[in-house]
Amino acid sequence: MAGGKTPKFCNEAGVREIRIGVKEFECIGALPPFDHPHVFLDMGRENEIVCGYCSTLYTFDPALREDESRPAEALYHEPAHA
Numbered sequence: 769m770a771g772g773k774t775p776k777f778c779n780e781a782g783v784r785e786i787r788i789g790v791k792e793f794e795c796i797g798a799l800p801p802f803d804h805p806h807v808f809l810d811m812g813r814e815n816e817i818v819c820g821y822c823s824t825l826y827t828f829d830p831a832l833r834e835d836e837s838r839p840a841e842a843l844y845h846e847p848a849h850a
Contacts, residue, residue: 776806776844777826777837785825786842789832795819796844 776794777786791811797804797819804821811817815828829838837843 774808775834776846777842778803778844779822779824779842781839781841783824783839783842785827787827787829787832787838788842789829789836790834791828793826795822795824795826797822797824799844 774792774794775788775790776796777788778796778799779786780799792808794806794808795804796806807819807821809817809819809826811826811828817826818824819826832838835843
């Protein structure tokens with residue numbers, strides 16, 4: 769992502785599809801410590817992509833911002849370091 773951190777998404781709920789507002793992102797699978805290797809995915813010209821690790825279908829939704837997803841809890845926030 770130009771000018772910012774690459775957003776990360778997880779599928780803790782085990783849903784078939786997650787709608788997101790970006791085409792370049794990382795999938796982490798479930799929440800740590802049960803996550804899979806964090807993989808960078810790029811939809812390119814397409815509007816959807818499937819993660820090769822967890823089989824989650826990610827669909828681009830231009831109505832969503834970069835920091836939004838449906839379901840909302842799919843957007844992963846890394847814990848702050850103390």
